[in-house]
Amino acid sequence: MNLPLNNIVLIGMMGTGKSTVGALLAAETGLTLVDLDQRIVQEAGRTIPDIFAAEGEAYFRELESALLRGTLQERGIVLATGGGAVLREENRLVMREGGLVVALQATAEEIIARVGEDPGRPLLAGGAKERVITLLEERKDAYAFAHLTIDTSGKSAEQVSAEILTHY
Numbered sequence: 473m474n475l476p477l478n479n480i481v482l483i484g485m486m487g488t489g490k491s492t493v494g495a496l497l498a499a500e501t502g503l504t505l506v507d508l509d510q511r512i513v514q515e516a517g518r519t520i521p522d523i524f525a526a527e528g529e530a531y532f533r534e535l536e537s538a539l540l541r542g543t544l545q546e547r548g549i550v551l552a553t554g555g556g557a558v559l560r561e562e563n564r565l566v567m568r569e570g571g572l573v574v575a576l577q578a579t580a581e582e583i584i585a586r587v588g589e590d591p592g593r594p595l596l597a598g599g600a601k602e603r604v605i606t607l608l609e610e611r612k613d614a615y616a617f618a619h620l621t622i623d624t625s626g627k628s629a630e631q632v633s634a635e636i637l638t639h640y
């Protein structure tokens with residue numbers, strides 16, 4: 473009998489490489505890549521900036537939490553979460569029970585170099601650098617519940633993916 477593969481849940485700030493590393497992990501393991509932000513966009517029928525603008529962040533977080541819970545009922549997935557999905561304790565519990573939780577870390581400089589002033593990321597609007605530094609500081613404890621934390625500094629996505637697989 474083939475046992476279903478354990479899920480991998482990728483957490484970390486915007487621009488730490490969750491989507492890219494998730495795609496590599498999926499290709500290596502045969503797990504299915506699921507992007508939580510994409511599910512939110514599908515469900516809401518609007519882009520993320522539009523959800524934030526029209527409904528506000530609280531509505532976005534409700535949708536994110538509900539879809540996180542639903543998605544982690546599935547097995548055999550690599551789930552790339554949005555950077556703020558860890559903010560609610562209930563979500564952190566759902567993630568820890570739902571698979572191997574891997575936190576990707578990067579410095580503020582690397583994050584800014586990767587995402588810049590991305591109009592698709594409403595939380596970085598109006599001054600990416602200060603916002604990234606503030607968010608990193610505010611959220612560092614929220615990422616600490618991961619089973620595994622990987623420092624991605626100076627590493628390629630392939631190296632990060634390989635490192636995760638040594639623990640899988």
Ligand code: S3P
Binds near residue numbers: 486487490556593595
């Ligand atoms: C957010 C991160 C984004 C997206 C939304 C909010 C955050 O996802 O969910 O813009 O609060 O950090 P990425 O981490 O994939 O950019």
